[in-house]
Amino acid sequence: MKRTKVVDALSSTDFGKEIIVKGWVRSHRSSKAVDFIALNDGSTIKNIQVVVDPSSIDEETLKSITTGACIGVTGLLVESQGKGQTSEIQGKDIVIYGLCPSDYPMQKKGQSFEYMRKYGHMRLRTNTFGAVFRIRHNMAIAIHRYFHEHGFYYFHTPLITGSDAEGAGNMFQVTTLDLERVAKSGKVEYEQDFFGKRTHLTVSGQLEGELGATALGAIYTFGPTFRAENSNTPRHLAEFWMVEPEVAFIDKEDLMDLEEDFIKYCVQWALDNCKDDLEFLNQMIDKTLLERLEGVLKQDFVRLSYTEGFNILKEAQEKGVKFEFPVTEWGMDLSSEHERYLVEEHFKRPVIMNDYPAEIKSFYMKKNEDGKTMQGTDVLFPRIGEIIGGSVREENYDKLVAEIEKRGMKVEQYDWYLDTRKYGSCPHGGFGLGFERLILFVTGMQNIRDVIPFARTPKNAEF
Amino acid sequence: MKRTKVVDALSSTDFGKEIIVKGWVRSHRSSKAVDFIALNDGSTIKNIQVVVDPSSIDEETLKSITTGACIGVTGLLVESQGKGQTSEIQGKDIVIYGLCPSDYPMQKKGQSFEYMRKYGHMRLRTNTFGAVFRIRHNMAIAIHRYFHEHGFYYFHTPLITGSDAEGAGNMFQVTTLDLERVAKSGKVEYEQDFFGKRTHLTVSGQLEGELGATALGAIYTFGPTFRAENSNTPRHLAEFWMVEPEVAFIDKEDLMDLEEDFIKYCVQWALDNCKDDLEFLNQMIDKTLLERLEGVLKQDFVRLSYTEGFNILKEAQEKGVKFEFPVTEWGMDLSSEHERYLVEEHFKRPVIMNDYPAEIKSFYMKKNEDGKTMQGTDVLFPRIGEIIGGSVREENYDKLVAEIEKRGMKVEQYDWYLDTRKYGSCPHGGFGLGFERLILFVTGMQNIRDVIPFARTPKNAEF
Numbered sequence: 001m002k003r004t005k006v007v008d009a010l011s012s013t014d015f016g017k018e019i020i021v022k023g024w025v026r027s028h029r030s031s032k033a034v035d036f037i038a039l040n041d042g043s044t045i046k047n048i049q050v051v052v053d054p055s056s057i058d059e060e061t062l063k064s065i066t067t068g069a070c071i072g073v074t075g076l077l078v079e080s081q082g083k084g085q086t087s088e089i090q091g092k093d094i095v096i097y098g099l100c101p102s103d104y105p106m107q108k109k110g111q112s113f114e115y116m117r118k119y120g121h122m123r124l125r126t127n128t129f130g131a132v133f134r135i136r137h138n139m140a141i142a143i144h145r146y147f148h149e150h151g152f153y154y155f156h157t158p159l160i161t162g163s164d165a166e167g168a169g170n171m172f173q174v175t176t177l178d179l180e181r182v183a184k185s186g187k188v189e190y191e192q193d194f195f196g197k198r199t200h201l202t203v204s205g206q207l208e209g210e211l212g213a214t215a216l217g218a219i220y221t222f223g224p225t226f227r228a229e230n231s232n233t234p235r236h237l238a239e240f241w242m243v244e245p246e247v248a249f250i251d252k253e254d255l256m257d258l259e260e261d262f263i264k265y266c267v268q269w270a271l272d273n274c275k276d277d278l279e280f281l282n283q284m285i286d287k288t289l290l291e292r293l294e295g296v297l298k299q300d301f302v303r304l305s306y307t308e309g310f311n312i313l314k315e316a317q318e319k320g321v322k323f324e325f326p327v328t329e330w331g332m333d334l335s336s337e338h339e340r341y342l343v344e345e346h347f348k349r350p351v352i353m354n355d356y357p358a359e360i361k362s363f364y365m366k367k368n369e370d371g372k373t374m375q376g377t378d379v380l381f382p383r384i385g386e387i388i389g390g391s392v393r394e395e396n397y398d399k400l401v402a403e404i405e406k407r408g409m410k411v412e413q414y415d416w417y418l419d420t421r422k423y424g425s426c427p428h429g430g431f432g433l434g435f436e437r438l439i440l441f442v443t444g445m446q447n448i449r450d451v452i453p454f455a456r457t458p459k460n461a462e463f
Numbered sequence: 464m465k466r467t468k469v470v471d472a473l474s475s476t477d478f479g480k481e482i483i484v485k486g487w488v489r490s491h492r493s494s495k496a497v498d499f500i501a502l503n504d505g506s507t508i509k510n511i512q513v514v515v516d517p518s519s520i521d522e523e524t525l526k527s528i529t530t531g532a533c534i535g536v537t538g539l540l541v542e543s544q545g546k547g548q549t550s551e552i553q554g555k556d557i558v559i560y561g562l563c564p565s566d567y568p569m570q571k572k573g574q575s576f577e578y579m580r581k582y583g584h585m586r587l588r589t590n591t592f593g594a595v596f597r598i599r600h601n602m603a604i605a606i607h608r609y610f611h612e613h614g615f616y617y618f619h620t621p622l623i624t625g626s627d628a629e630g631a632g633n634m635f636q637v638t639t640l641d642l643e644r645v646a647k648s649g650k651v652e653y654e655q656d657f658f659g660k661r662t663h664l665t666v667s668g669q670l671e672g673e674l675g676a677t678a679l680g681a682i683y684t685f686g687p688t689f690r691a692e693n694s695n696t697p698r699h700l701a702e703f704w705m706v707e708p709e710v711a712f713i714d715k716e717d718l719m720d721l722e723e724d725f726i727k728y729c730v731q732w733a734l735d736n737c738k739d740d741l742e743f744l745n746q747m748i749d750k751t752l753l754e755r756l757e758g759v760l761k762q763d764f765v766r767l768s769y770t771e772g773f774n775i776l777k778e779a780q781e782k783g784v785k786f787e788f789p790v791t792e793w794g795m796d797l798s799s800e801h802e803r804y805l806v807e808e809h810f811k812r813p814v815i816m817n818d819y820p821a822e823i824k825s826f827y828m829k830k831n832e833d834g835k836t837m838q839g840t841d842v843l844f845p846r847i848g849e850i851i852g853g854s855v856r857e858e859n860y861d862k863l864v865a866e867i868e869k870r871g872m873k874v875e876q877y878d879w880y881l882d883t884r885k886y887g888s889c890p891h892g893g894f895g896l897g898f899e900r901l902i903l904f905v906t907g908m909q910n911i912r913d914v915i916p917f918a919r920t921p922k923n924a925e926f
Contacts, residue, residue, distance in 0.1 A: 003712055005614065005680070022712045023680075024887050041711070042680035043614060070887040072712075098858070098888030105886075121671075121879045122886065124678035133679060137616035144607050151468065151506060153600035158917045159622070159687050160635075160702050162924035172623075172637045172657065174664065176691045179640070179651045186649065188642045194635065194691055194701065195924040201637065208584075208917060208926060214533075215587035216596060217468070217486075217505035223686060224622050228639045228657055238657065239623050248504070249466055249485045249535075395561070416584045416926050423568075423585065424487050424533040425561030454621045454671060461625035461658040463671060463879050 003072075007044035010087055015079050021048060021089060022072040022097070024125060028065050030054065035062060037091070039073065045131050045280050049088040050075065057094060067107055068100030068125070113450055120454050121463050128284065131277035132443050132451055135270060139438055140222070142269035143243055146262055147220045152245055155212040155219035157205030159226075162197055163413055171200035172228045172238075201226035205244050206432065207364075207417050210393060213246035213428050214420045220245035222435075230458050234447040237436060239456040246430030252375045252392050255429045256352045259379050259388050260301045263350075263433075267296050270442045278442075286444030292382060293442065295349065302347045305355040306334075306373065312346055313338050321345075331357045336385035343380050351380045363403045365391040366429075377431065384441050390431025397421035466535070470507035473550055478542050484511060484552060485535040487588060488563070491528050493517065498525060500554070502536065508594050508743050512551040513538065520557060530570055531563030531588070576913055583917050584926055591747065594740035595906050595914055598733060602901055603685070605732035606706055609725055610683045615708055618675040618682035620668030622689075625660055626876055634663035635691045635701075664689035668707050669895065670827075670880050673856060676709035676891050677883045683708035685898075693921050697910040700899060702919040709893030715838045715855050718892045719815045722842050722851050723764045726813075726896075730759050733905045741905075749907030755845060756905065758812065765810045768818040769797075769836065775809055776801050784808075794820045799848035806843050814843040826866045828854040829892075840894065847904050853894025860884040 004012075004019040023041030035054050038047035050073050054062055065071060075091040082088070105119040106126055116123040123129045144154065160174050176194040190197050205221040212219035225242040247258070270278065271293055282289040313327045313334070325335050334353075343351050356376040358367055365374040379388035394400045400421055404411050411418070420426075439451040449455035454463045467475075467482040486504030498517050501510035513536050517525060528534060538554040545551070568582040569589055579586040586592045607617065623637050639657040653660050668684040675682035688705040710721070733741065734756055745752040776790045776797070788798050797816075806814050819839040821830055828837040842851035857863045863884055867874050874881070883889075902914040912918035917926045 007614075022889075024678075024889075042678055068887045070889040097890060098884070098886070100887045101885065121674045121882060124674060125887075130679060133618065133675075134616060137611075137618070140617045141607060141611050144604060148600075148604050151470075153505075153597060154603045155596065155600070156687075156704060156916055158702060158919055158924070158926070160689075160919050160924055163926070172639060173642070174635045174637060175642070176635060177642070179636070179638070179642070179645055182642055182645050183649050183651050186646050188646050194693075194921060195919070196922040197924070199924050211584045211587060211926070212596075212916065215487075215505055216593060224619075226623075230657075239621060241619060419584060421561070422564065423561070424531045424563045424588075426485075426487075426533040427560060453619055453675065456621055456623050456658070458657060459659040461621070461623055461660070461662050463621070463626070463674070 001074075005043040006039065006041045006046070006048045009048050009077060009089070010044065010046055010085065012077060012087060013079075015077055015087070017077050018074065018092075019077050019089070020072055020074050021050075023048075023070070025065055025067055025069045025071060025100070027067060030062070037065060037071075037073075039071070040130075042130060045127055045134075045276050046085070049080065049082065049085065050091045051088055052091040052094070056092070061094065061096065064096065064099055065094070066100055066102070068104040069096065070098040070100075071096050113447060117449055117455070124453065127280060129450075131280050132439070132445060133453065134277050135274045135443055136439050136451065138270060138273050139266055139435070139442060142266045142273075143220075143222055145269075146265045147245060150218070152218040152220045152247075153212070153216050155209060155216070155221055156223070157202070157208035157212075157221050159202050159224065160195070160199050161202045162195055162199050170228045171203060172226050174199045174201055203227055204242065204432065206246065206430065209244050209246040209430065210417070210420055210428065213248050213430065214424075214426050217249075218245070218247045232458055234449070237448055237452060237455055237457060240448075240452065241435035243433040243435055244430060246428060248426050248428045250392070250429045251427065252354065252377060252429070255390055255392060255431070256301075256303060256354065256377050259352060259377060259390055259431055260350075263379065263388065263438075264297055266438065267293050267442065271297075281444050289444035292444075295382075299349050301350040301352050301379070303352045303354065304342070306353055306357060306376075307355065309334070309338075309342055309351070309353055312342060316341065316346070331359060333360045339380040339385040340382070343385075344382050350382070353378050353380060361391070363407050363409065364393050364400070366394045367399065367403075375429070377429075379431075381441060384437050387437050387441065388431050388433050390429065392427070392429035395421060395425045395427050397425065464537075468506040469502065469504045469509070469511045472511050472540060472552070473507065473509055473548065475540060475550060476542075478540055478550070480540050481537065481555075482540050482552070483535055483537050484513075485560070486533070488528055488530055488532045488534060490530060493525070500528060500534075500536075502534070503593075505593060508590055508597075508739050509548075512543065512545065512548065513554045514551055515554040515557070519555070524557065524559065527559065527562055528557070529563055529565070531567040532559065533561040533563075534559050576910060580912055580918070587916065590743060592913075594743050595902070595908060596916065597740050598737045598744075598906055599902050599914065601733060601736050602729055602898070602905060605729045605736075606683075606685060608732075609728045610708060613681070615681040615683045615710075616675070616679050618672060618679070618684055619686070620665070620671035620675075620684050622665050622687065623658070623662050624665045625658055625662050626670075633691045634666060635689050637662045637664060666690055667705065667895065669709065669893065672707050672709040672893065673880070673883055673891065676711050676893065677887075677889050680712075681708070681710045695921055697912070700911055700915060700918055700920060703911075703915065704898035706896040706898055707893060709891060711889050711891045713855070713892045714890065715817065715840060715892070718853055718855060718894070719764075719766060719817065719840050722815060722840060722853055722894055723813075726842065726851065726901075727760055729901065730756050730905065734760075744907050752907035755907075759844075762812050764813040764815050764842070766815045766817065767805070769816055769820060769839075770818065772797070772801075772805055772814070772816055775805060779804065779809070794822065796823045802843040802848040803845070806848075807845050813845070816841050816843060824854070826870050826872065827856050827863070829857045830862065830866075838892070840892075842894075844904060847900050850900050850904065851894050851896050853892065855890070855892035858884055858888045858890050860888065
């Protein structure tokens with residue numbers, strides 16, 4: 001007989017049928033007349049209740065079935081007498097696959113997230129992390145579905161990069177040089193290194209993504225990205241996942257449409273496909289979660305120039321709103337508190353801010369005719385601040401070279417990138433979405449280390 | 464007016480409608496009476512033909528539209544007079560987005576793959592690489608669809624790993640130590656490194672994947688993997704993509720069923736969704752491609768123990784078949800030529816080989832009761848050899864520890880891994896598929912550097 005998953009057993013009404021379920025014990029209550037075992041197999045947040053007549057099973061066996069143990073149960077699927085569940089199992093036979101000693105780190109309920117981070121390999125078996133990682137999976141699926149349905153190609157840009165293009169300051173170096181030998185010899189011989197030169201882990205696939213978009217028309221990357229920033233905050237990871245679509249023949253308005261449509265699709269997918277997990281998180285983690293997710297879908301996002309946003313903030317400050325970083329002069333970079341004020345207090349819905357001052361943004365962004373602003377299109381979200389950073393790219397070869405030179409960067413390092421502007425240049429644009437920021441938003445979790453299975457942060461690369 | 468993609472224009476029968484198409488010029492033929500421009504936008508391997516009355520467009524403009532230029536064409540969609548196409552465009556107005564100078568590296572047709580590898584950023588605009596990367600996208604989509612439909616969760620295992628578990632010999636080191644300073648100071652101070660210890664790029668997500676499977680029930684990884692092997696061959700990359708599903712409560716037979724079902728789903732997806740690209744490759748690259756893909760689907764895979772396979776090979780050798788590596792004793796590792804002999808010559812269909820000698824396989828594989836063999840389940844394919852490496856995992860704590868010790872590995876390095884066997888251990892298994900090997904098989908390409916956008920190989924990390 002094939003195993004039935006708990007999610008299927010719970011939704012089945014095939015009462016009276018004999019089935020096998022297998023999973024981990026979440027709780028076991030005993031009495032003289034009856035034992036109740038709550039069993040979970042990861043296929044859903046819900047447990048299936050196994051009802052056992054203690055006289056029908058060997059006493060020692062029954063006693064050894066403690067929280068965390070792995071068992072298989074053969075029994076009849078019956079209509080549940082309890083509330084909130086349709087079906088349960090009358091257990092006839094139990095096989096124990098793995099006992100669980102009493103020092104099981106996830107034994108007790110209600111442990112702190114900090115405690116659970118130490119047991120990153122075991123926390124996966126808890127309700128909260130089960131819910132978070134099923135949702136994370138679903139968000140990844142939503143991303144692939146969206147882009148596939150819209151004619152984008154998944155494009156694998158390299159993680160090991162030989163170009164210092166993005167500034168090596170906060171990059172991890174990748175090497176096969178023997179460091180002990182480097183120390184002993186007193187020399188760093190890059191010609192002996194695997195790639196014959198200094199290489200790093202990428203901080204973005206965008207530049208290579210542009211190569212793809214200006215050939216295949218529309219691409220997206222979705223993969224790990226690295227930043228060696230020594231930031232120990234609930235918002236930073238050294239290894240995180242990014243989504244970076246890039247599209248040929250797109251203008252600013254179309255790009256903002258794409259950003260809004262894409263992120264609404266993801267949130268809608270979560271509501272449609274992760275109902276049980278979201279309800280659990282709404283109850284246990286963040287009571288405003290479902291309301292906030294539905295809020296995103298209800299209205300059009302506000303589209304606002306930086307200048308308009310700056311003026312609103314300036315005015316609010318004059319009326320007495322206190323910001324940690326005061327709003328001073330047009331051209332200043334806005335921080336998360338400013339973004340959240342606009343989204344949460346002023347408009348009470350997501351904002352796509354655009355036409356940023358050119359100087360606070362990257363060299364590859366397309367300048368407006370005023371010479372002062374460029375066609376950035378960042379999406380600002382409640383609780384998160386910037387969730388998407390996007391822009392139309394400068395497609396004019398001469399303007400792009402001038403910008404690279406103006407910023408004191410080396411033109412020759414960008415030769416392959418500039419070739420896209422030299423040969424059949426094409427208007428194009430795209431954006432980047434920090435995947436973990438999306439997961440924070442969709443789960444209501446507070447710490448980015450709790451929405452990735454195994455977090456990499458300063459001094460921490462366990463498992 | 465919104466742009467129409469070439470793929471949609473070609474399948475449209477809305478003749479007489481005015482549309483805009485945008486893309487890159489593949490060829491431009493001029494005569495007194497009429498100009499023909501073949502336009503491609505990456506959405507399909509097929510070009511749309513633009514027919515232009517030269518008297519209606521400025522002469523200089525028309526002359527500047529050379530191969531590789533990027534243009535937008537407004538015109539009427541009309542029924543094509545030519546063979547093999549349903550529609551073409553009567554061009555009325557042409558906008559030039561980007562000219563293409565005559566030193567465009569993809570100017571000439573029929574360049575060698577070796578030449579094109581040097582222009583990895585431009586080869587994306589050719590027919591062959593367009594086809595390859597659209598198929599690569601589709602294979603990734605097939606993988607996500609298959610696992611999502613079968614209740615697996617996409618599980619992001621870390622790329623930076625602090626465990627030396629997998630043997631650091633062929634791993635890339637990841638560091639933020641300043642190598643020049645290491646050389647100068649004569650000391651390697653790992654406590655100053657980003658993670659406070661030696662870290663590497665992962666060679667497999669399997670061990671972490673097992674943590675996911677024994678909590679969520681069934682997971683898969685799909686991401687970049689690294690191997691610092693100094694191998695300059697058409698089969699090796701330093702950075703490649705792996706798919707690694709892992710399933711709780713699976714036995715050897717179910718695992719082989721999963722492997723066969725999964726890979727057939729991928730091949731069927733290619734045939735269903737990449738028809739034009741496959742036909743192109745079948746014509747230009749490998750005349751047996753379609754036949755081979757269909758061949759995989761037609762029959763059940765052969766399931767064969769190592770011992771049976773070994774005996775077939777031994778017998779063949781005795782009958783005069785010459786192998787580069789002679790078939791000697793039971794227990795020897797089989798090489799690609801042996802695998803291909805079984806698949807291509809003997810059975811003429813894919814083989815799932817199982818019950819391998821324990822000593823040639825990894826420590827985590829489940830041993831059979833004979834003590835000599837273990838439950839490996841590798842899929843062998845025509846042209847490729849091993850395309851999947853799988854096994855049931857040893858779930859018994861004591862046996863696993865004994866195996867680790869027997870191999871001279873350090874038990875304490877595996878403490879978190881062993882916890883899965885200590886707390887509620889669970890029978891489970893899984894496999895790894897080298898994604899680029901699948902793409903080689905599905906495209907008929909010969910060199911693995913030609914099926915990934917930007918190959919990383921010894922001395923080569925361009926773009």
